[in-house]
Amino acid sequence: xxxxxxxxxAGPRPxxxxxxxxxxxxxxxxxxxxxxxKTFTLGGGLFKRGRALGAVSDVxxxxxxxxxxxLVGESGCGKSTLAKMLLGLTTPSxxxxxxxxxPLRGANQKALARHVQPIFQDPYSSLNPRKRIAxxxxxPLQVHGIGTxxxxxxxxxxxxxxxxxxxxxxxxxxxxxxxxxxQRVAIARALIMRPDIxxxxxxxxxxxxxxxxxxxxxxxxxKAEFGLTYLFISHDLAVVEHLVDRVAVxxxxxxxxxxxxxxxxxxxxxxxxxxxxxxxxxPEPGLGVPDIGLGDAMPDPSDPPAxxxxxxxxxxxxxxxxxxRPRLEDIRGDNARVACHLA
Amino acid sequence: xxxxxxxxxxxxxxxxxxxxxxxxxxxxxxxxxxxxxLVGESGCGKSMTSLALMGxxxxxARLSADRLEFDGTDLATxxxxxxxxxxxxxxxxxxxxxxxxxxxxxxxxxxxxxGLIRHRGVSRREARERAIYxxxxxxxxxxxxxxxxxxxxxxxxxxxxxxxAMALMCEPDLIIADEPxxxxxxxxxxxxxxxxxxxxxxxxxxxxxxxxxxxVVARIADRVAVxxxxxxxxSAPTPALYAAPGHPYTRGLLSxxxxxxxxxxxxxxxxxxxxxxxLVGDVKGCAFRNRCPQAQPTCERTPPLMSLPGDHRAxxxxxxxxxxxxxxxxxxx
Numbered sequence: 105x106x107x108x109x110x111x112x113x114a115g116p117r118p119x120x121x122x123x124x125x126x127x128x129x130x131x132x133x134x135x136x137x138x139x140x141x142k143t144f145t146l147g148g149g150l151f152k153r154g155r156a157l158g159a160v161s162d163v164x165x166x167x168x169x170x171x172x173x174x175l176v177g178e179s180g181c182g183k184s185t186l187a188k189m190l191l192g193l194t195t196p197s198x199x200x201x202x203x204x205x206x207p208l209r210g211a212n213q214k215a216l217a218r219h220v221q222p223i224f225q226d227p228y229s230s231l232n233p234r235k236r237i238a239x240x241x242x243x244p245l246q247v248h249g250i251g252t253x254x255x256x257x258x259x260x261x262x263x264x265x266x267x268x269x270x271x272x273x274x275x276x277x278x279x280x281x282x283x284x285x286x287q288r289v290a291i292a293r294a295l296i297m298r299p300d301i302x303x304x305x306x307x308x309x310x311x312x313x314x315x316x317x318x319x320x321x322x323x324x325x326x327k328a329e330f331g332l333t334y335l336f337i338s339h340d341l342a343v344v345e346h347l348v349d350r351v352a353v354x355x356x357x358x359x360x361x362x363x364x365x366x367x368x369x370x371x372x373x374x375x376x377x378x379x380x381x382x383x384x385x386x387p388e389p390g391l392g393v394p395d396i397g398l399g400d401a402m403p404d405p406s407d408p409p410a411x412x413x414x415x416x417x418x419x420x421x422x423x424x425x426x427x428x429r430p431r432l433e434d435i436r437g438d439n440a441r442v443a444c445h446l447a
Numbered sequence: 448x449x450x451x452x453x454x455x456x457x458x459x460x461x462x463x464x465x466x467x468x469x470x471x472x473x474x475x476x477x478x479x480x481x482x483x484x485l486v487g488e489s490g491c492g493k494s495m496t497s498l499a500l501m502g503x504x505x506x507x508a509r510l511s512a513d514r515l516e517f518d519g520t521d522l523a524t525x526x527x528x529x530x531x532x533x534x535x536x537x538x539x540x541x542x543x544x545x546x547x548x549x550x551x552x553x554x555x556x557x558x559x560x561x562g563l564i565r566h567r568g569v570s571r572r573e574a575r576e577r578a579i580y581x582x583x584x585x586x587x588x589x590x591x592x593x594x595x596x597x598x599x600x601x602x603x604x605x606x607x608x609x610x611x612a613m614a615l616m617c618e619p620d621l622i623i624a625d626e627p628x629x630x631x632x633x634x635x636x637x638x639x640x641x642x643x644x645x646x647x648x649x650x651x652x653x654x655x656x657x658x659x660x661x662x663v664v665a666r667i668a669d670r671v672a673v674x675x676x677x678x679x680x681x682s683a684p685t686p687a688l689y690a691a692p693g694h695p696y697t698r699g700l701l702s703x704x705x706x707x708x709x710x711x712x713x714x715x716x717x718x719x720x721x722x723x724x725x726l727v728g729d730v731k732g733c734a735f736r737n738r739c740p741q742a743q744p745t746c747e748r749t750p751p752l753m754s755l756p757g758d759h760r761a762x763x764x765x766x767x768x769x770x771x772x773x774x775x776x777x778x779x780x
Contacts, residue, residue, distance in 0.1 A: 282722045387664070
């Protein structure tokens with residue numbers, strides 16, 4: 105972003121240089137999750153104890169600066185609750201989030217917003233229909249009291265350029281833009297504070313495929329240009345494979361497998377990861393629809409199965425899987441983790 | 448004679464800004480027992496087409512067609528009464544969101560049996576027996592107990608299985624399935640698609656499957672019709688469409704999805720620039736020309752439907768010319 109430096113944003117901002125893999129071990133990761141859990145209470149009342157629902161349980165992840173971590177899993181697996189905790193929109197029940205090595209707990213929301221910004225799924229509901237694009241994109245600057253009105257307008261115009269929107273869009277309302285253009289507005293709003301970390305929660309799911317490609321290209325360009333770190337949440341495995349450096353697979357609130365793109369897509373070790381990959385229908389005629397061999401006994405998140413939460417659907421489940429919960433471990437010492445007794 | 452024969456179907460909707468031409472003169476046919484996929488992006492007219500076939504268009508919509516024949520019956524001039532005799536009995540529909548398509552106030556048994564009792568005049572007991580049989584066939588365990596449950600007691604995947612069973616109750620000749628798996632998780636989607644394809648082949652039911660997902664199309668369709676801006680711009684048997692797409696839009700759609708093994712991770716995807724044109728007012732010439740990498744001045748004239756080898760048609764002036772090399776291909780060796 106060729107932003108003239110009249111506006112200074114406080115805080116360390118190593119923007120354009122993505123560190124090499126070796127340096128990541130010494131510098132703290134851009135984002136670190138340590139034993140993060142979120143429990144909601146369902147039902148309950150004056151005299152009745154509610155049931156506990158563990159939306160996210162004991163999630164630990166490190167995302168090095170400049171990398172893309174993919175987070176995949178089916179609806180209700182806790183992906184979005186995790187994203188909300190990272191954005192400070194929900195307080196974790198347990199565990200910590202470290203941004204640049206500093207704990208998020210107790211940090212003020214404004215300071216956090218300078219580092220971490222979201223892009224949500226639905227550009228139709230995430231933009232205020234009564235505000236002009238310039239107001240929507242410029243609002244973070246206003247909230248943080250950055251620059252004069254004129255400086256802010258200049259910054260908005262530059263950011264619109266960066267995300268590939270015409271300048272005239274500044275005076276339009278979200279209703280006048282297409283889905284792809286709206287998602288560009290959402291990206292511009294996320295970038296205007298020049299964050300280090302962007303949490304992308306299904307950013308292309310609501311878009312048509314021809315537009316999806318435009319937005320994915322833009323996200324890749326922006327990452328290269330500003331050295332951004334992404335947590336990329338998606339259910340579309342082809343998109344995840346295209347975009348990410350590492351992948352974490354979630355099932356019922358827990359990470360069941362985590363590794364590099366090559367490790368997860370090339371040689372998945374958890375049966376759930378394998379089923380997910382088998383279910384992805386690539387545009388290859390003649391292959392038919394695969395039989396993924398999964399039961400459809402969808403578990404109740406407020407009453408998760410004992411042992412491995414996946415065992416009721418797992419085609420390979422053994423007696424041990426019903427009794428003991430497998431730990432997420434780096435069994436082979438290859439920096440990939442899997443939680444399966446049979447891995 | 449095909450089961451369904453559609454010629455020059457048009458659907459117009461009056462909107463504030465003028466007349467919206469949602470479907471602009473499309474031709475297609477469906478043979479008995481085949482799976483035809485209608486594929487296209489939002490606003491291309493695929494859902495309006497399905498509603499027109501079912502006779503469920505919004506009241507203000509205007510329909511016209513040179514031919515709209517279902518098994519020899521002209522649908523365009525059919526009375527509403529005769530129409531509702533067909534609906535559910537010989538043509539059934541599966542919608543995208545089973546929660547809104549099922550009535551929350553009635554039990555599954557009630558809803559499953561209603562059509563069969565109405566159309567075939569069978570007893571409630573016989574209808575329940577068929578419902579139990581079909582629930583079993585769509586993979587629902589304890590089918591008998593399920594009949595007394597309400598839709599909210601089922602997961603999304605189970606609800607869609609119930610919708611499939613319901614569509615099959617009267618053994619229809621044609622099922623129209625409008626994005627039936629789009630709202631489901633991927634593992635459930637694979638299971639439902641497999642089931643639908645198996646049952647379709649077993650019962651010999653013709654299916655019009657409407658989707659935006661070219662991955663799904665590749666795996667289930669016998670033939671494909673690609674829609675863009677209210678027109679069918681290409682139709683072909685599935686293998687031919689993927690092997691040698693004849694329309695630049697189809698080529699664009701296929702190249703903009705990342706495909707493992709073919710696209711290099713992290714490389715630039717070939718996006719289709721621009722946006723779909725407005726269909727309010729008259730559309731002249733090729734509707735895709737403003738986004739087309741091969742557009743020529745000729746494209747301002749309406750393109751003919753060109754025939755390609757093997758029951759393959761494309762609405763493009765240049766469909767029979769060699770395909771130009773893609774721009775900056777970044778593919779795996």
